[in-house]
Amino acid sequence: MTLKHAILGLLNYEPMTGYDLKKTIDISINHFWPAVQSQIYTTLAKMEKEGWVTMETIPQESLPPRKVYSLTPTGRAEFVDWLTTPQPYGETRVAWLVQVFFAGQLDDQKALLLLHNLKSVFRQRLEGYASIPEDNRDSLRNDPPRDKFFWMLTVDFGVAQTISQIQWIDKVIHTVESREYILPTLAGDRS
Amino acid sequence: MTLKHAILGLLNYEPMTGYDLKKTIDISINHFWPAVQSQIYTTLAKMEKEGWVTMETIPQESLPPRKVYSLTPTGRAEFVDWLTTPQPYGETRVAWLVQVFFAGQLDDQKALLLLHNLKSVFRQRLEGYASIPEDNRDSLRNDPPRDKFFWMLTVDFGVAQTISQIQWIDKVIHTVESREYILPTLAGDRS
């Protein structure tokens, strides 16, 4: 999985420019696959060379010409192939978890600061999810319900995951605050 | 966050060779920050140039000399600085979620195959976590309980998160199987 396949998936909905793609990514897969503007343009150029997309230049008065990219049959085949191939799980990099892993090398006060900061980040994220449906109402208005359903699934997942993270960090904070440095039970009371 | 800081954290426990680091990473932070062997060696070289670590060559009979890396005061300072700096959240890339996002572009049968595959991957991962405490019993035996505690926290998190993922995907599978393509409620019954 790379940005290439995300772009294939978006262009399979409708042809777009690099500029459109950036805006679409920002309001859709941004939470689990962000992309900066420059990478989108360079990636589109590579995809064109590979024959996955074609580009059509549409001149504009007093603005740079729009370069609209569309999937080729090759690109569509590549996309379906990727979509039906299980992705290697466990290659996800989570920087804040690395910090928690090493937090034992800080004193209690600093470790607790780290944990409390994390919790507030989690809470902010949860609030952010709450406003997504409204933000997307316009952009989703014309999509078929089935597409909408899968789109919203990932938001639903983000919410569930963030709630689970907050519950976990609450337990951690409590344990550190009460200095109960016992090993947490793995099959513990997580009901 | 990069591999550099993970290496700083591990070398702060004790000086190690690149070979040792690879083995240690594989049984510790691998789940949320994997590293291949070649990257570890090249990163150590860079860190030495930056003055974060020093290297001591220990000759061996009939084996290549061990190159043991230790933190310098600069390296230790950099580590503490990084550890107490909040990491940008939301840069985590999750390939399988991108697939779910685009699964609406498959027919029901193929989408369900994707979802069932994902579920079996989640279940396998959960089983994998169950065997971690035993695997690590030897390597952790001499560590102080406080270090052990933070180490095991990340395992505990992995378990909680995976359980949450399985619950989520069960709900998704059920919805697709019964063709209830309604938008999932965001504040729904996730108790």
Next chain:
DNA sequence: AAATTCATGTAATAAGTTACATGATTCC
């Protein structure tokens, strides 16, 4: 006899980030 462990690396490539550059138009 074959596989694994120990122990080191290099080279080529891919993927992603940061910073810079241009310029009209429209909204506040």
Next chain:
DNA sequence: GGAATCATGTAACTTATTACATGAATTT
């Protein structure tokens, strides 16, 4: 008058992956 929107890019750099290379000792 200043900020945001539209629309394109390039260059330098960092980070990570894949593939190759060597060779003795030990375990199965």
